[in-house]
Amino acid sequence: MVISGADYQLIPIIALVCNLIVVSGNLIQFHKQKLIPWKFTLPIILVSIPAAFFTGRIVISQSQFILALGGSLLVSGLLMMIRDNEVQQPSAWLSTKAGIIANLIIGFLLGGLAGLVGIGGGIFFAPLLHLQQSLPTKQIAAFSSVFIFFNSFAGLIGQVSKHSQYTSLDSLLEYIWFFIAVFIGGQIGNRLGVSVISAIVVRRLTGVLVIYVGIRLLYIYFSY
Numbered sequence: 001m002v003i004s005g006a007d008y009q010l011i012p013i014i015a016l017v018c019n020l021i022v023v024s025g026n027l028i029q030f031h032k033q034k035l036i037p038w039k040f041t042l043p044i045i046l047v048s049i050p051a052a053f054f055t056g057r058i059v060i061s062q063s064q065f066i067l068a069l070g071g072s073l074l075v076s077g078l079l080m081m082i083r084d085n086e087v088q089q090p091s092a093w094l095s096t097k098a099g100i101i102a103n104l105i106i107g108f109l110l111g112g113l114a115g116l117v118g119i120g121g122g123i124f125f126a127p128l129l130h131l132q133q134s135l136p137t138k139q140i141a142a143f144s145s146v147f148i149f150f151n152s153f154a155g156l157i158g159q160v161s162k163h164s165q166y167t168s169l170d171s172l173l174e175y176i177w178f179f180i181a182v183f184i185g186g187q188i189g190n191r192l193g194v195s196v197i198s199a200i201v202v203r204r205l206t207g208v209l210v211i212y213v214g215i216r217l218l219y220i221y222f223s224y
Contacts, residue, residue, distance in 0.1 A: 056158020
């Protein structure tokens with residue numbers, strides 16, 4: 001949307017709504033299957049939500065937004081290319097003082113990033129959890145959905161309160177086609193990931209696309 005020339009101030013609002021659309025269904029399924037590691041998740045959510053809200057209220061220039069978004073996408077794309085090591089049981093590292101503090105800090109920082117540029121944060125947190133070999137893969141996916149949902153919601157409130165001119169329903173209705181496309185694409189992607197294409201292939205293909213967009217945005221920034 002940045003590349004197409006859309007209003008950069010509106011982009012985080014649209015992105016956060018899209019996050020909520022995509023992860024809501026996953027969140028329900030993960031909850032039904034009791035895959036959400038709530039003991040690990042709740043403390044991180046409690047520190048990340050305020051960060052997402054307050055950074056959502058920060059006013060930044062278009063060039064600053066493009067730099068932050070481009071850099072975030074490039075890093076997230078590279079993280080998505082990392083090979084996962086399957087873990088069967090939660091790591092004892094999560095219960096140590098160092099592990100708790102480290103993940104709380106990561107949650108706070110990624111919550112802030114979510115509110116600022118509209119990226120849910122789970123796209124960063126999941127690879128980091130895989131690197132820590134901290135949780136089984138399905139629990140990492142469940143945690144990421146919870147993290148993205150709550151931080152997107154908090155960031156959205158912050159963004160809307162900052163840009164009151166975009167809070168009207170008419171402004172969002174202009175992008176209803178985009179929200180519908182995101183919903184359909186999310187459903188198709190989930191089904192392909194489950195029955196046709198392996199999760200690793202989907203993640204790597206997505207990573208390539210995210211890296212490309214990140215590089216394009218950074219090119220735009222440095223071309224100013």
